[in-house]
Amino acid sequence: MRLKDKVAVITGAGMGMGREASVLFAEEGAKIIGLDVNAAALAETSSQVTQAGSEMLCVTGDVSSEADVKRAIDEGLAQFGKIDILYANAGVLWKDRDFSVLDTTEENWDIVQAINLKGPFFLTKHGIPALKQSGGGSIILVGSISALAGFELAQDSYTCAKGALISLTKSLAIQFGPDNIRTNIIHPGMIDTPLQAPYLDDQKKKDIASGIPVRRLGVARDIAYAALYLASDESTFCNGSELVVDGGFYAM
Numbered sequence: 373m374r375l376k377d378k379v380a381v382i383t384g385a386g387m388g389m390g391r392e393a394s395v396l397f398a399e400e401g402a403k404i405i406g407l408d409v410n411a412a413a414l415a416e417t418s419s420q421v422t423q424a425g426s427e428m429l430c431v432t433g434d435v436s437s438e439a440d441v442k443r444a445i446d447e448g449l450a451q452f453g454k455i456d457i458l459y460a461n462a463g464v465l466w467k468d469r470d471f472s473v474l475d476t477t478e479e480n481w482d483i484v485q486a487i488n489l490k491g492p493f494f495l496t497k498h499g500i501p502a503l504k505q506s507g508g509g510s511i512i513l514v515g516s517i518s519a520l521a522g523f524e525l526a527q528d529s530y531t532c533a534k535g536a537l538i539s540l541t542k543s544l545a546i547q548f549g550p551d552n553i554r555t556n557i558i559h560p561g562m563i564d565t566p567l568q569a570p571y572l573d574d575q576k577k578k579d580i581a582s583g584i585p586v587r588r589l590g591v592a593r594d595i596a597y598a599a600l601y602l603a604s605d606e607s608t609f610c611n612g613s614e615l616v617v618d619g620g621f622y623a624m
């Protein structure tokens with residue numbers, strides 16, 4: 373029960389890493405406020421959270437809408453009375469629309485920024501006052517190894533948004549450390565989730581795995597365990613840090 377009596381807001385809780393973290397955090401004693409655009413996916417996560425012995429408030433909404441994010445915080449506070457963890461997980465990777473700066477439309481650039489960068493801005497803007505009321509807490513942002521190394525196949529808006537989250541991590545860590553609020557960022561490598569599914573067949577997965585030192589793709593639980601550590605009181609001296617979880621890919 374590493375998160376006993378804690379309340380976590382998790383964006384993108386409907387699928388992939390967000391669902392896995394919701395279930396793992398629930399197994400460890402947390403109550404979950406899940407925000408996702410996909411109501412059906414959220415409902416499935418919620419039933420898994422219930423099976424894990426906890427409760428989840430489902431908020432259908434878009435992280436790029438300030439009103440939706442504020443509603444998630446307000447409804448979460450009304451239901452559970454406090455918030456301890458903000459996990460800004462929701463993000464999109466649009467390999468079919470987000471390319472090199474030479475080929476990306478302004479509209480697609482802006483949508484990717486709105487979800488991947490403005491979403492965490494809104495979550496922290498409206499969530500930090502609640503963490504202060506709780507006497508402190510943990511903020512977890514999600515970057516990507518592409519923010520550290522770039523993509524071979526350019527997705528410039530995604531890469532820039534994830535890179536900017538590293539800077540936001542440092543700034544929030546310094547601003548709110550004195551309030552007992554820690555901010556850290558996880559950089560996932562290649563993780564087999566619905567986000568990657570449209571771009572991966574079995575052969576492609578084998579090819580990618582052969583280039584990763586541990587010779588496999590990651591699974592959502594690999595990232596959920598990293599998030600669990602950062603969410604728990606075991607990491608109270610981690611602030612402003614970057615945790616790379618990629619099977620050693622970036623080390624090469």
Ligand SMILES: NC(=O)c1ccc[n+]([C@@H]2O[C@H](COP(=O)([O-])OP(=O)(O)OC[C@H]3O[C@@H](n4cnc5c(N)ncnc54)[C@H](O)[C@@H]3O)[C@@H](O)[C@H]2O)c1
Binds near residue numbers: 386560566
């Ligand atoms: N899968 C990877 O290989 C990988 C690698 C590096 C970083 N990441 C990052 O990890 C995070 C989670 O990725 P994932 O692979 O679990 O993705 P996923 O697509 O499997 O799940 C993302 C969830 O976010 C929700 N979502 C999407 N747009 C939203 C919006 N505007 N508002 C609210 N919810 C929204 C989706 O409905 C979905 O439930 C993302 O930030 C992603 O960029 C993923």
